[in-house]
Amino acid sequence: MKVVVCVKQIPDPADPGALDPETKTLKRDMKLILDESDSYGVEMALQLVDAAGEGEVTLVSMAPNNERSGLSTALAMGAASATLVSDPALQGSDSLTTAKVLAAAIKDQSPDLVIAGSESSDGYTGTVPEQIAGVLDLPSVTAAKSITVDGSSIKVQRQTDAGHDDVECPMPCVVSVTAGVVEPRYPSFKGIMAAKSKPVDEKTAADLGFDADAVGWAGAGQEIVDVAEAPQREAGEIVEDDGEAYTRIVGFLEELKII
């Protein structure tokens, strides 16, 4: 069983980053860490391979400056190897370009299953996994909370507002995983020591067959025209309870269509 996990390396959310006013995108020239939302995918993949009793988990990532700190964490968790696509030409790539690049890196590996987080914690476009599936012409299942392998297909519990849908899908396929559905393991000392000798294959856009003007800012089909500060949170409404305040609460919840 060969599982590829797409992992994004992002600025540490505990150390809030800044926007580059030129490009209106997040500055990403510092040390990057494994996106927490991808750690669930890594964990799920490791569990699937464990359960299958054979195979391996490999990683693909696209990041600036050959950054691999976040990959190291995932390798120390137990992934076997990684492909890192890093190229100045890729700066400014939109989600579709990102998906094409990652798809090209995945394709050579002919995996049984591709796992990705539902969305990154720095960009939140939430479209890359499905676009990868589109580019590779593979079936796509979104918002998985659990995956089990059954012969040549998988059974997925797909998170919905009401509960979950049971979905079956033939392999190979692309599955996006909901955050928080498994407990990602912490890298052990042994895992950390092993990680340093695990192969990380560095590739440029050209290695994957992309012209510089087809990717990055040049190839982006979208443009960020403006960024604005998030509006300040407005002060809440305080209701003095005269014994009838519950009616206001019920009314408020009805207004929100929660009840």
Place this chain on the structure above:
Amino acid sequence: MTYVPPIRDINFVLDHVADVDDLLTRPPFTDVDRETLDFMIEEVGRFMAEVIAPTNVDGDKIGATWSVGDDGYGRVTVPESFTSAYKQFVASGFGAVPFDPEFGGGGFPWIAAIAIQELMTSANMAFALCPLLTQGAIDAIHHHGTDDQKALYLPKMLTGEWTGTMNLTEPHAGSDVGALTSKAEPVGDGSFKISGQKIFITFGEHEMAENIIHLVLARTPGSPPGTKGISMFLVPKYLANEDGSPGQRNDVSCVSIEHKLGIHGSPTCVLAFGENDGAIGWPLGDEGAGMRNMFTMMNNARLSVGLQGLALTERAYQQALGYAQERVQGTAVGAEKGAKSPIIDHANVRRMLMTQRSWIDAMRCLLYENAAALDRTVGGGDDAEAQQEWADLLIPLSKGLCTDVVNEMTSLAIQIHGGMGFVEETGVAQYYRDARIAAIYEGTNGIQAADLVGRKLPMRGGAVVLEKLDAAAALAAELTGVAPLGDFGPRLTEATAAARRATEWLLEHGMTNPNNALAGSTPYLRMLGVVICGSLLGTLAKATLDADDDADFLAAKQASARFFGEQILPTVGALEAQVTAGADLLFALSAEQLA
């Protein structure tokens, strides 16, 4: 309260004070690469913050509890969150990092273990005591055990599956260990029957691990009185089966646990050995060498307790800082008229925060330098002897100074919280209570001060201390006139000169009347500790002048060093008078007159 691991600060000290890159060029550490060390420390930080830190309040509020088990032996229960966190700690393998690869260790330098310990102790001091004691027991078995003992016990203890304890103290033998009376009677097959009662045994009983290996000091028949008659024995809670797995229960029972001011999550046990059919133990090291062998681990143990001073100051500072940023009270100077200011804008609160921050940097320099000096003695390089002297001198400073300072700094953290700090719900009082033991155990700070003037100061007739003061004076001259550091250089020059005068006074007057040296030993420990911290911070500050790092980070380090120079170094002036006053006044009143 969440804990943010201060990884960057640790790295800066590793780089510029402890010079870890140099350390890793020395055998036996040449196989350790810096990148892996940094990566490990970062992952350890995340693990401690996310897995261990959330258990800290449970330790305090639920604590350890004692009962009688079905087998009639005393039973200790720790909070459930401790048990599951400990399981994850064992799975992490972080307990094995500094030990011998032959038994499953990582072969990393001790300074790596110190970084792990700092992070774990900040996260939860009571919890961290269990791996800490195990580490001491591992060291003892590694140094003094037979090949069979090492093969049987070390692999399980390195993983943390089995934990370890140190059994020295008895009701009448505290600081005076030589007074102990526990007995070891030979059985004839190489084993001994151990009997006696030990008190203050940290994690002496618990069920987080499948076995507990007690190292016990006891007397063999006919042994001479005092420390020369003491031998060390290895007494497992469960005797090993043929295959090494834990088998029959040994006759060791926890008969009670103490109700303490702090570290409630760490059971402090009274252990009764041999109350029924006799506790089986095996000699560890030579007969009569128990005390000396126990002292091989003493430097590491004292350094680790000093580290608790840093770790709790860091944790308390983080909480106090958060509170000072959020709590709005009064109008600060310069604030808009009528506007309410966060208390961090008030000068007095700033003073407290800067004092804490500055001491955190100072203590981290001292402790990590101490660990690096110990590591540099291991490979037997050209400077091994000089490094051993340096490490030996630093030990009483690391232990004594940092554990005194943590009492003051955790107290300031409460002060910053105002009345809310005195209320337990805020959580900050726990650090103050937990910290209090550190100045007492592992040799009270009075013992540390006596060690400093009685054993360390006399090294090479005082030359070891005087050479270090010379080096501090030279650095002070170099940093004088360096603009970003303000008056750091001149203040270090003055403080160093005062420490030199006090040192020379002790060398002259302490030899004729030891009570003169002992009378001034506590202020002298403070004085020399502050000056050595000042000189190490000088090294740190010097590095900020041309380090390739974030400008804000470097400016913060400079301000912290400068604060230490201008606000804390001058306090040694007052200490000089205390150090050189002699013993007469302390004994001016008779014991009866003091009543």
